[in-house]
Amino acid sequence: MKKNTFTTIWKSNFTTYGIVLLFFAVMMILMATGNLSRLMRGQLVPICAYAIMAASLNLTVGVLGELSLGHAGFVSIGCFGGGLAAALLHDAGAGELVCLAGAVLAGVLLSTLAGFLIGLPVLRLNGDYLAIVTLACCQIIKSLLTNLFVGRDESGLHTGFLTQPEGVAADAFVIRGSQGLRNAAVIDNFPAAVVLLILCLIIIYNLIDSKSGRAIMALRDNKIAARSIGINITSYKMMAFVVSAAMAGAAGALFGLSQATVLPGKFDFNMSVLILVFVVLGGLGNIRGSVIAAALLTILPEKLRFLADYRMIIYAVVLIVVMLMRNSTVFHGLGEKIQGLLRRKKTAGSPPRDPDTDPAGKEG
Amino acid sequence: MKKKLAWLMLAAMVVTVLLSGCGTKNSNTFKIGMTGPLTGGAAQYGIAAQRGAQIAVEEINAKGGIQFELKVEDDTHDAEKAANAYNALIDWGMQISLGSVTSTPCEATARIAAAEKIFALTPSASSTSVTKAGGGYQFQICFSDPNQGSASAVYIKNKGLATKVAIIYKNDDVYSTGIYESFKTKAAELGLSVVSETSFNDDTDTDFSVQVAAARTAGADLIFLPMYYEPASLIFAECNKIGYTPKFFGVDGMDGILTMKGFDTKLAEGVMLLTPFAADASDAKTKSFVQKYQEKYGEIPIQFAADGYDCIYAIYEALQKCDAKASMTAAEIGALLKDTFTSSSFSFSGLTGSGMTWNAAGEVTKDPKGMEIKNGAYVGLD
Structure with a gap:
């Protein structure tokens, strides 16, 4: 952290909120004037969900x-x-927003519980071992969901594991094993998604800028030094991990409801890696970067559709180029030059101010 | 620095959004769109359906009169991507849809078709949830999964093919579990004895020793294989390895096994399957289609290609009947086509069946054909 004063943090955080709100405003204007493509309209809620996933994973990977x-x-x-x-x-006759709020709440509660249970054994590990075990946990969750059956009808809830509960009509199932989640109503509410995204960002930023956040970053930077000054390593690790899991649950509920159907196989290793790519591309510890990277990398493959068969190749090439650019001194030098020019144009007198005030300040 | 970069990226994003969604309409050409897996594990089905449909479009355009323009977008067999692809097709100006090639993506696109009132006729998304999501706008040209499962059970029972049946199915696949469930229900109804039920999934589809051993231990004399042909080929190899020789009974996903690269067709000798299409059928339509397909793409078409071909021709015949104009909107054409397909006077005969009719839900009625593999070729069982 270079200038850890209240104002710089405040400015940095509000820039992120501002970017999200600007995106929201631009999209709403485009929608109102009928200029928004169907493709983009359908992606708005998933973009918010992916942004929350990326920001929350950054808490574990970048901050912790x-x-x-x-x-x-x-x-x-x-x-x-x-x-x-x-x-x-929905069956009880609740409105769209109530359904969404209930879903997000349920998602947060369940994934908090899962995060806690998984965190207990997993957080005893470090580095590669932790990566392997979390990967295994993801596979276990996928397998469990592939074999889970939950249906509801007049006589209440019916659950089954491995086999379907007897005597339940096919339509009554909400979760039907390999056939996945079938939503009663698709809720595709962009304003609500933006509210949820901003809420998650507020939580993450406030956690990072709090005493707990500084403790978490301290144990990231030097575990022994952190322990020597009396920081409880287990509880702070757990705090970051569980908050991260909880917000992933919120993102999952938001994403799931925006789709007609979701298969358990969707959330496999590749999905975990995709979210990790958002985080790495956006910068470790850089929450704003994660959000922007998630949005861009969700839109990009769809925008490249005109390339037909070469789409995924170009997508991969773009990823590589951006990663290289992030680390190249040439690019950074160029950026600073442009910035210098801009600054000279504006006010010759004012002292140069470093806008790079990401709380964690840790970059690849 | 980073802030500037963020603004730059945001600006780039806004520009791409603004530039998208423009398209021109040709007044005498119907725009037909389809999403399918053109990349990824299920790519061969999407590509086959695309090629089959493309051949039909070229034939029809050569005739003059109604003209078609076909655009296929990649959905990588994923529901989320399929919805995106479908929206991209609507942006392009799609008037008639072939839905999606595979079931779960088609469920997502059928929902959009229903909301936008676009007529959709899927070549091969066979799950009943597809037509349900389509709210009367999503039609199928293939059998629905339950139909296949129960038809297979009836066929095995009536022909007296087996006394003890083992089932191996893929439990994370909608297609496979759909057929499995209906087969099991029908078998119980008919008194067909199912002695072993084992499953596999995406992560365990390379070794079948456990499933085959279970079937053998249970004394099964027929193994029912509701799955696509790649895992089936491994099951044949496993049985051959341990010297277990039950009868095999497959479904339409088995079609394609004879053209699979690196597969010893001797292993599939005697395999029976219910499929609506056989590339070596002797009727003129099939012969001409197979010849064109081979000339153009250098391989024998699988059932998905025939399904794609039939979809285009079914739409062509219906359009002629209902007098739709290419200048109409998608919803107007949708309403006309929907009424035409469900009208009692409309029936379609193509490569995958003759006298096909559709009910209001969008499901097709046609007869399954029993096939057996003999000397490396399909032979009709009846």
Whole structure:
């Protein structure tokens, strides 16, 4: 941290909120004037969900400094738990927003619980071992969900594991094993998604800027030194991990409800890696970067559709180029030059101010 | 620095959004769209359906009169991507849809089709949840999964093919579990004895020793294989390795096994399957299609290609019947086509069946064909 004063943190955080709100405003204007493409309209809520997933994973990977490859597992718990809650609320005649709020709440509760249970044994490990075990946990969650059956009808809830509960009509199932989650109503509410995204950002930023956040970063930077000054390593590790899992659950519920159907297989290792790519591309510890990277990398493959068969190749090439650019001194020098020019144009007298005030300040 | 970069990226994003969603409409051409897996594990089904449909489009355009323009977007067999692809097709100006090639993505696109009132006729998404999500706008040209499962059970029972049946199915696949469930229900109804039920999933589809051993231990004399042909080929190899020779009974996903690269077709000798299409059928339509396909793409078409081909022709015949104009909107054409397909006077005969009719839910009625593999070729069982 270079200038850890209240104002710089405040400015940095509000820039992020500002970017999200600007994105929201631009999209709403485009929508109101009928200029928003169908493709983009359909992606708005998933973009918010991916941004929350990336920001929350950054808490574990960037701020806590532990590599987790199981983030998709928490997302899927939120997705399926939230979907079930929404279906029950929908049956009870609740409105769209109530269903969504209930789903997010259920998703958060379930994934918090899962994060705690998984965190207990997992956080005793470090580095590669932690990555492997979180990966395994993600696979276990996927397998469990593939074999889970939950249906509801007049006589109440019916659950089954491995086999379907007898005598339940096919339509009555909310979660049907390999056939996944079938939503009673698709809730695709962009304003609500933006509110949830900003809420998650507020939580993450406030955690980072709090006493606990500084303790978490201290144990990331030097575990022994942190312990020597009396920081409880286990509890702070657990705090970051569980908060991260909880928000992944919220993102899962948001994402799940925006889709007609979600298969458990969607949340596999590849999904975990995709979220990790958002985080690495955006910068470890850089929450704003994660959000922007998540949005861009969700839009990019769809925008490259005109390339047909070469789409995924170009996507991969873009990823490599951006990663290289992030680390190249040439690019950084160029950026500073441009910045210098801009500054000279504006006010010759004012002292140069470093806007790079990401709380963690740790970059690849 | 980073802040500037963030603004730059945001600006780039806004520009891409603003630039998208423009398209021109040709007044005498119908725009047909389809999503399917063109990349990834299920790519061969999407590509086959695309190629089959493309051949039909070229044939029809050569005739003059109604003209078609076909656009296929990749969905990588994923529901989220399929919805994106479908939205991209709507942005392009799609008027008629072929839905999606595979079931779960098609469920997502059928929902959009229903909301936008676009007529969709899927070549091969066979799950019943597809037509349910489509709210009367999503039609199928293939059998629904339950139909296949129960038809297989009836066929095995009526022909007296087996006394003890073992089932191996893929439990994380909608197609496989759908057929499995209906087969099991029908078998119980008919008194067909199912002695072993084992499953596998995406992560365990490379070794079948456990499943085959279970079937052998239970004394099964027929193994029912509701799955696609790659895992089936491994099951044949495993049985051959341990010297276990039950009868095998497959479903339409088995089609394609004879053209699979590196597969010893001797292993599939005697395999029976219910499929609506056989590439070596002797009727003129199939012969001409197979010849064109081979000339163009250098391989024998699988059932998905025939399904794609039939979809285009079914739409072509319906369009002629209902007098739709290419200048109409998707919803107007959708309403006309929907009424035409469900009307009692409309029936379609193609490569995958003759006298096909559709009910209001969008499901097709046609007869399954029993096939057996003899000397490396399909032979009709009846």
